[in-house]
Structures are given as C-alpha cells and as structure tokens.
Amino acid sequence: MVFTLSFFIIRAAPGGPFDEARDPPAEVKKAIEARYNLDAPLWSQYLDQLQGWLLLDPGPSLRQPDHDVASILGAGLPISIVLGTLALVLGTTIGILLGLLAALRSGSWIDQLVVAFASIGISLPLYVIAGMLVLAFSFGLGWVPPAGWETPRSLILPVTCLALAPAAQAARLIRSGLIEMKTQEFARTARAKGRGSFDVLLRHCLRPAMIPLVSALGPTAAALLTGSLVIEQIFAIPGVGMHFIQGALNRDYPLVLGAVLLYTVLLQLLTLLTDVLLLMLDPRLREEAP
Amino acid sequence: MPRGRIIRGAGSGEKMSVRGLLLLLSMAFVAIWLGSLIPDALPGRADLVIGNGTDPGSLHPHRATGIAEGRVILALHEGLLLLDPATLEPLPGCAVSWTVSADGTLWRFQLQPQLAWSDGSPLDASDFRRSWLDLLDPTQGAPYGDLLEIVVGARQWRRGQGSRQQVQIRTEGSNTLVVELIHPAPWFPYLCAQTPLQPVHISSRGTAGVDVPTNGPWKLQQWRLRDRIRLVPNSNYRGPARPALEIIDFLAAESGNTMLNLFVAGMSDWAVRVPAAAIPVLRSDPDWSSKWRADPYLAISFYRLNLERPPLDDVAVRRALSLSIDRMQLCQDVLGGDPEPAHGFVPWAPAAMERQRRKLQKRGVSTVLDDPLPDYQGATLTAQGVIPSIEVSAEQWPKIGYDPQLARELLAKSGWKVPGMAGGRSLPAIEILLPSGGTNTLVAEWLQLCWKRELGLDTRIRAMEWRSFLDAQRSVDYDISRSNWIADFPDVATFLTLFTSDAPNNRTGWSDAEYDRHVAEALHHTDVKQRQRSWYLAEKILLERGPILPLWSMTSGNLISQQITGFHANPLDQHDLRGLDRGAP
Numbered sequence: 001m002v003f004t005l006s007f008f009i010i011r012a013a014p015g016g017p018f019d020e021a022r023d024p025p026a027e028v029k030k031a032i033e034a035r036y037n038l039d040a041p042l043w044s045q046y047l048d049q050l051q052g053w054l055l056l057d058p059g060p061s062l063r064q065p066d067h068d069v070a071s072i073l074g075a076g077l078p079i080s081i082v083l084g085t086l087a088l089v090l091g092t093t094i095g096i097l098l099g100l101l102a103a104l105r106s107g108s109w110i111d112q113l114v115v116a117f118a119s120i121g122i123s124l125p126l127y128v129i130a131g132m133l134v135l136a137f138s139f140g141l142g143w144v145p146p147a148g149w150e151t152p153r154s155l156i157l158p159v160t161c162l163a164l165a166p167a168a169q170a171a172r173l174i175r176s177g178l179i180e181m182k183t184q185e186f187a188r189t190a191r192a193k194g195r196g197s198f199d200v201l202l203r204h205c206l207r208p209a210m211i212p213l214v215s216a217l218g219p220t221a222a223a224l225l226t227g228s229l230v231i232e233q234i235f236a237i238p239g240v241g242m243h244f245i246q247g248a249l250n251r252d253y254p255l256v257l258g259a260v261l262l263y264t265v266l267l268q269l270l271t272l273l274t275d276v277l278l279l280m281l282d283p284r285l286r287e288e289a290p
Numbered sequence: 291m292p293r294g295r296i297i298r299g300a301g302s303g304e305k306m307s308v309r310g311l312l313l314l315l316s317m318a319f320v321a322i323w324l325g326s327l328i329p330d331a332l333p334g335r336a337d338l339v340i341g342n343g344t345d346p347g348s349l350h351p352h353r354a355t356g357i358a359e360g361r362v363i364l365a366l367h368e369g370l371l372l373l374d375p376a377t378l379e380p381l382p383g384c385a386v387s388w389t390v391s392a393d394g395t396l397w398r399f400q401l402q403p404q405l406a407w408s409d410g411s412p413l414d415a416s417d418f419r420r421s422w423l424d425l426l427d428p429t430q431g432a433p434y435g436d437l438l439e440i441v442v443g444a445r446q447w448r449r450g451q452g453s454r455q456q457v458q459i460r461t462e463g464s465n466t467l468v469v470e471l472i473h474p475a476p477w478f479p480y481l482c483a484q485t486p487l488q489p490v491h492i493s494s495r496g497t498a499g500v501d502v503p504t505n506g507p508w509k510l511q512q513w514r515l516r517d518r519i520r521l522v523p524n525s526n527y528r529g530p531a532r533p534a535l536e537i538i539d540f541l542a543a544e545s546g547n548t549m550l551n552l553f554v555a556g557m558s559d560w561a562v563r564v565p566a567a568a569i570p571v572l573r574s575d576p577d578w579s580s581k582w583r584a585d586p587y588l589a590i591s592f593y594r595l596n597l598e599r600p601p602l603d604d605v606a607v608r609r610a611l612s613l614s615i616d617r618m619q620l621c622q623d624v625l626g627g628d629p630e631p632a633h634g635f636v637p638w639a640p641a642a643m644e645r646q647r648r649k650l651q652k653r654g655v656s657t658v659l660d661d662p663l664p665d666y667q668g669a670t671l672t673a674q675g676v677i678p679s680i681e682v683s684a685e686q687w688p689k690i691g692y693d694p695q696l697a698r699e700l701l702a703k704s705g706w707k708v709p710g711m712a713g714g715r716s717l718p719a720i721e722i723l724l725p726s727g728g729t730n731t732l733v734a735e736w737l738q739l740c741w742k743r744e745l746g747l748d749t750r751i752r753a754m755e756w757r758s759f760l761d762a763q764r765s766v767d768y769d770i771s772r773s774n775w776i777a778d779f780p781d782v783a784t785f786l787t788l789f790t791s792d793a794p795n796n797r798t799g800w801s802d803a804e805y806d807r808h809v810a811e812a813l814h815h816t817d818v819k820q821r822q823r824s825w826y827l828a829e830k831i832l833l834e835r836g837p838i839l840p841l842w843s844m845t846s847g848n849l850i851s852q853q854i855t856g857f858h859a860n861p862l863d864q865h866d867l868r869g870l871d872r873g874a875p
Contacts (some may be wrong), residue, residue, distance in 0.1 A: 015757030015759075016757070018433070019760040020433060022794075024432075024794065025448060025794050027449055031429050031433075032431030035430075035431055064345075066350065066499055071515075073514040075516075081324070082324050138555060139554065139555070144550065145557060146551035147543065147548045147557075148541070148552065149514075159706065181785060234547070234548060236541065236542065236545075236548050236552070242544070249757065289810055
C-alpha cells in the first residue's frame with residue numbers, strides 16, 4: 001500500500017531524474033530513459049520496481065549510478081542508527097530525570113524551569129539550536145568540531161541537538177504523569193505507610209506514568225533512526241535522512257521508494273516493540289488481552 | 291500477610307535480577323554494535339582537503355554533469371591535453387604534441403609512449419578512440435556527448451542516421467589519434483582537457499569506483515557516500531609532471547554554511563561555495579579578504595523572455611524592461627558587489643574586466659586578470675542601441691544601459707500607459723519563473739520593485755523546486771524565466787550557439803534566420819577577424835530582438851587557505867590540482 005502510493009505520488013511530480021540545466025538532444029534523452037526502463041508504461045515500471053524490492057534488488061540509483069540503492073541506504077543507515085539511538089537514549093534518560101525532579105518539586109522554580117525547558121526543546125527549530133551550539137562549543141570554546149563525521153567527538157553536537165526534542169517530550173509527559181499519579185490512592189497509601197515522596201514517585205508512580213511516554217516513543221524513535229535532514233545538512237552527517245528529501249527533489253524514484261519503505265518498516269517494528277513494552281508496563285492490558 | 295508479601299517480593303526480586311541481567315547484556319550488546327557502526331577515522335590528515343559541495347552523482351566521465359564531479363574526475367584522469375592553471379593555454383597531457391590542418395578541421399595527436407592505467411595495464415590511442423565513441427554513442431545516453439558533435443559523422447549517428455564506424459575518430463598505430471571536424475573549432479584543444487573527454491577504462495561499464503582503473507596522477511582509495519572521497523597517488527602515472535600533493539580529500543557538504551564552518555575550523559583548505567550572506571564580510575574583513583577569491587568567471591546570469599506572450603511580444607516593452615534596470619545597483623545591493631553588470635550576452639566585456647582589476651587592486655589582491663576572450667570585441671546594449679563593447683570605458687560601464695526615462699518614453703510611444711504620462715493602455719502583469727533558493731528570489735523581488743517604480747509594471751514571482759522549474763522552462767511555460775549559462779570552453783561559440791533555432795537549450799521558442807546565418811558563418815570562418823565579425827553581428831541581433839535580458843557577469847567564489855599555493859584565477863574556474871602545493875603553515 002505504502003509502496004504503491006509512494007510510487008505513483010513521486011511519478012506524478014513534474015520533471016524527471018535526468019533533467020539538467022542543459023538538455024541533451026531528444027534522441028539521447030530517450031536513450032537515457034530507455035536505459036533505466038523509464039520509457040516503459042507506468043504500470044510496467046511499477047511491476048518492475050515492485051519485483052526488484054521483493055527480491056531485495058532495487059537496482060542502481062538514477063542520480064548516483066555508481067551505486068545501487070541498497071548500498072546507498074546501507075551506507076547511511078548505520079550512521080543514522082548510531083545518532084538516533086544515542087539521541088533517543090540520552091534524551092529520554094534526561095527527560096525522565098527532569099520529569100521526576102519537576103514532579104517531586106511541583107510548583108517550585110525547578111518545576112517551572114523544567115516546564116520552560118520542555119517548551120523550548122519542543123518549539124525551538126533544530127537549525128537555531130544547532131547554530132547556537134556550533135557557535136558556543138566549536139568556535140567559542142573549541143571543544144568539538146563544527147561538522148563532519150571523523151571521530152567520536154563529531155557525534156557530540158548532532159546527538160545533543162537531536163536529543164533535545166525527545167528530552168523535552170519525555171520531561172513533559174513524565175512530569176504530568178507523575179503529578180497525576182501522586183494524587184492517586186495507591187500513592188497516598190504508600191506515603192501514609194511512611195514511604196518518602198521520592199521513593200513513592202520512583203517505585204510506585206513512575207511505572208504507570210511511563211505509559212504515555214512509551215506510547216509516544218515508537219514514532220519518535222522511527223523518526224530519529226531514519227535521520228534528520230536538518231542535522232545531516234548542518235553537521236555534514238552522511239545518514240539516510242537526506243535521501244528522503246534529496247531523492248524526491250532529484251526524482252531518484254528507486255531511492256525515494258527505498259527511503260519510504262525503510263521508514264515504514266522501522267515504524268512498524270518500533271510500534272510493535274512499543275506495544276510489547278506497554279504490555280510489560282501495564283498489567284491491565286495483559287488482563288484485557290484474549 | 292506480611293510474610294506472603296516478603297516471599298512474593300523475594301521471588302519478584304530474583305526474577306528482576308535475571309531480567310536486569312538480560313537487560314544489561316542486551317544494552318552491552320547494543321552498545322558494542324553501535325560502536326562498531328561508527329566508521330574508522332581515515333588515517334592522517336590529507337595534504338589538501340576540499341569542501342567540494344554536493345556529493346558527486348557519478349565519477350564516470352561520461353555520466354558526470356556537475357562541477358563538483360569534474361573536480362574529482364580531472365584528478366583521477368588525464369586527458370590528451372591539460373590546461374595551464376593561470377592562462378588556460380593547452381599543455382601536453384597524454385599527448386606530447388598535436389597538429390591541426392590549415393583549414394582547422396583535421397587534428398592529429400601524438401600520444402606519449404608507454405602510458406598506463408592505474409592497474410598497470412597499457413593505455414594507447416585506441417582507448418581514447420573507444421572512450422570518445424562511447425561518449426557519442428546515443429544508446430549510452432551520455433549527457434555531454436554533444437561536445438563532440440563537431441566530429442564528422444557524430445551528429446548523424448546521434449540523430450539515428452549514421453553509425454559508429456562513420457564517426458571520424460581514427461587511430462594511426464597505437465600512439466596517434468586523428469580527429470576530423472565538420473568545421474574549424476579553435477576551442478577543440480580545450481575540449482580535450484574537459485571532463486567528458488577523459489579516457490575511460492574498458493571495464494568501467496558506465497560506472498566508476500575504487501575497482502575501476504584510471505590514468506591520472508591520483509587514484510580513488512575510498513568513497514564514503516555523502517561524506518568523503520580520498521585520492522592517493524597513482525604509482526603507474528606516466529604524466530608530464532608528478533604533482534606536489536599526495537593525499538587529497540573531497541568533503542561532501544550540501545550547505546554553504548557547513549562548508550564555511552569547516553574552513554573556519556581548519557578542517558578544510560578550500561571551500562568551493564559559501565553562503566551569500568557571508569560574502570560582504572569575506573570581501574571587507576582583512577582577515578578573510580586575502581582568502582576570498584571572486585574572480586571573473588565565463589558565465590552569464592540572465593532572464594529568458596517568452597516572446598509569444600504579450601506584452602513581451604512588443605520589442606519596445608523588452609527594451610524598456612532592460613533600460614529600467616540599474617544593474618550596478620543590483621550587483622551591489624543583492625549580489626555582494628563582486629559580479630559586474632552585463633549589457634551583452636557574452637560576459638566580461640573589457641570594461642567590466644578593467645573594473646574588476648580595480649576592485650582587486652583596492653582590496654590589495656595582486657592577481658593578473660587577462661581578458662577571457664581577447665579576440666572578441668563584444669556587443670553592448672546601450673540606451674542608444676548596440677555598440678562594440680571595446681568602445682565603452684570602465685567609467686561608463688556601470689550605467690551604460692540604464693535610462694529609465696527613455697524606457698518610459700519607448701513604452702508611451704508604443705501605446706502603453708506609464709507613470710507620469712497620460713493615456714495608453716495598461717501593461718498586463720508579468721510572471722517571473724525561478725528556481726527556489728539562493729539569491730534567485732531576492733533578485734526577482736529587487737526587479738519587481740524596480741519595474742513597478744520605473745514603469746508601473748506589475749509582476750508576480752513563481753518559485754518552483756529545481757526539476758519542476760526545469761520542466762516549466764523547457765516547455766516555455768513562463769513569461770520571464772531566471773537563467774544562467776556557464777562556458778564549456780573559452781570561446782564565444784559556447785554562448786552564441788545557445789539560441790540558434792535547433793539548439794536543444796534554446797528554451798524560448800525564439801528563432802531568427804539571420805541570427806542562425808551569422809552563427810553558421812562564424813563557425814565556418816577560418817579567418818579570426820571574419821569569425822569575430824560574424825559573432826558580433828549574431829550577438830547584436832540577439833540583443834536587439836532576441837529573447838534575453840542580460841543581468842550580470844558572474845564571478846567564481848572560492849575560499850582558499852593561504853597555505854595552498856599555485857591557485858590561479860582563470861575564467862573557467864578550473865583549478866588543476868596538479869599545480870597546487872602546500873606552503874609553510
């Protein structure tokens with residue numbers, strides 16, 4: 001379904017992969033199109049592409065003919081996975097800690113600070129954050145390179161930028177979840193039995209408060225693992241995020257389909273994983289399950 | 291009850307510890323796996339690191355279309371000839387000598403004996419013949435194959451009326467290549483040094499990579515997609531001189547900001563593009579102005595006009611649009627001050643070059659700037675009509691084609707309503723088609739204000755992403771359309787053949803038999819003066835009644851470390867890496 005929709009949407013866009021500022025003669029252009037089967041009827045091209053993907057052999061990229069689509073995505077995916085996983089783990093951990101802190105001191109200046117951080121983290125565009133971090137830590141303090149993919153230090157700025165949004169999201173969800181949970185009967189009972197506020201939050205409230213966060217983690221993780229166009233462009237990171245946009249702008253049909261399929265598969269897998277995690281976290285779901 | 295809780299708690303604790311162990315193990319596994327995904331840093335810093343812009347589409351000479359690709363390909367390959375980095379004079383490459391017949395059509399290249407590919411296998415004239423025929427082969431669809439359509443039999447073959455055998459590229463023995471042209475082409479030696487005419491190994495089969503042998507001073511060691519291309523010396527290189535630099539890295543960076551950051555941080559030695567917003571600082575800040583090179587580039591920025599649509603079908607409207615633009619102001623306000631106004635279609639008239647020399651002197655840059663097309667007198671559209679460019683001084687140049695009052699008078703005379711004059715019919719609104727991004731929109735908005743103020747003309751801007759824009763331009767689905775044209779070789783022909791009736795890149799639908807005749811005559815003249823006269827007449831027609839609005843002569847934009855020596859200004863912005871060296875830090 002996703003494949004079919006993507007195929008016909010990208011083919012509906014005007015222009016083609018071999019359009020350049022200067023045109024070859026019409027006969028030569030026809031020959032180029034024939035070379036990549038683009039002169040065949042659309043349904044035939046669709047079936048060819050479908051067959052190629054089913055056999056995991058989508059063929060060469062139209063704009064980077066020295067490489068096939070699988071190797072292009074294969075080269076970028078590990079990089080996006082490293083960046084995305086680190087950002088997800090870092091962001092979620094920091095977000096949970098901040099949420100805990102805010103809920104523990106709800107109404108205090110700490111709480112307000114966390115709420116402000118969450119609002120900024122969600123609303124500030126990545127290119128603004130990235131620009132400020134480069135200015136401060138690369139050109140101000142000289143601690144990390146401003147771009148490139150050379151050493152583990154190259155990871156620091158892009159991971160920090162990418163982690164900000166999940167951290168803000170986690171802080172917001174955990175804070176509101178914990179504030180709601182700590183007024184529940186079970187929390188009051190625990191406190192009445194002499195448990196400290198932090199202990200109650202950590203041992204009794206955190207688990208149910210995690211449920212909305214875990215539900216949101218699936219799509220967040222899928223987006224992070226498939227790269228970010230903005231971050232890849234600013235920090236010259238060779239991940240897969242750029243292919244979603246560049247592939248479409250270049251009318252590199254097989255590459256666009258590959259990128260979309262990759263995202264779809266990851267999204268499905270991560271949604272499945274999220275559902276499993278939710279089952280582990282929420283006993284009510286297990287009881288409801290047939 | 292309390293005991294039960296303790297027991298359950300203990301059981302759950304045991305379960306948790308097994309679960310915790312599993313969790314720890316899986317986290318360790320994920321950490322190790324993630325660590326293994328981080329690519330190893332390449333050993334050592336390269337002698338030259340180039341922020342090369344977009345990752346090359348292809349490194350195959352027949353498939354490449356961009357300047358970034360060309361930069362890598364010309365380091366990996368060596369053509370029949372090389373170009374002097376400062377003067378662009380053809381120099382021996384694989385060919386040690388060459389001759390041309392008196393009528394300028396028969397070229398004979400004598401190749402150096404014992405040439406070799408990077409894998410050690412021999413390379414001779416037959417490799418050049420095969421490569422050039424493959425470039426022309428219509429079934430292979432090389433986008434720049436038309437460069438060789440001046441060879442006898444080539445055009446017919448590409449149009450389906452001839453065969454490979456009929457193309458007059460021949461070998462005599464293993465070391466002589468003979469090429470017969472349909473008309474004299476003084477630029478043919480320059481073509482022999484360009485990307486598409488580099489020899490291609492028989493094993494390449496339309497692709498390039500680490501495993502495909504090349505014949506240049508460097509060979510490809512690694513191509514990390516959208517990250518870095520590393521070249522190392524080719525031990526089998528038999529060229530005229532061994533280059534000074536050994537290891538070269540080409541960094542892929544889409545954004546001009548990123549390239550600038552990499553340069554500022556010392557991670558690259560040469561940025562081939564910077565953001566437009568940084569140019570005024572690069573020009574004026576003494577720390578940067580010596581590293582910023584904005585040299586005359588044989589390229590013209592212009593608007594295409596659709597003469598089929600009113601009011602652009604009226605020559606008076608076209609003249610008025612041109613006369614009302616203060617191009618000097620445009621160059622200063624929007625373009626950072628490096629480019630010069632263009633009043634003809636062939637860029638960099640002598641007066642513009644002189645102004646560029648003065649600008650560089652003022653900045654304290656000591657660069658020799660020769661006229662890129664010294665034999666051509668050029669045509670300039672002034673308020674009074676077209677005159678030879680050599681008659682215009684550097685002082686007159688900025689405002690030579692600017693006369694808004696005359697523009698209004700021309701419109702009024704043609705029956706159009708203009709500000710400050712009574713009567714006439716209103717000018718219909720005009721749409722400007724442009725590709726989104728860069729300075730395109732800024733320029734269009736500047737012109738929009740200018741035409742509204744001077745002529746009372748309403749314009750709309752239609753910005754489209756690149757390939758949709760190309761599609762619309764090719765279909766002539768526009769009133770006015772943003773355009774650039776970059777020279778393939780330093781000859782007037784590269785510009786003035788663009789608008790002949792059968793030119794594939796005309797994209798205006800304009801056709802003029804007299805223009806076509808002058809172009810054909812210019813191409814066939816062997817006498818330089820007659821040839822230049824025909825070019826002048828062709829350009830005059832193009833400016834008087836053609837479908838173009840010249841805007842500015844373009845400049846290159848290179849930010850280069852002062853440690854790199856041997857970098858010279860040249861009108862093709864083509865910098866042979868063989869001539870570069872690294873000086874003392």
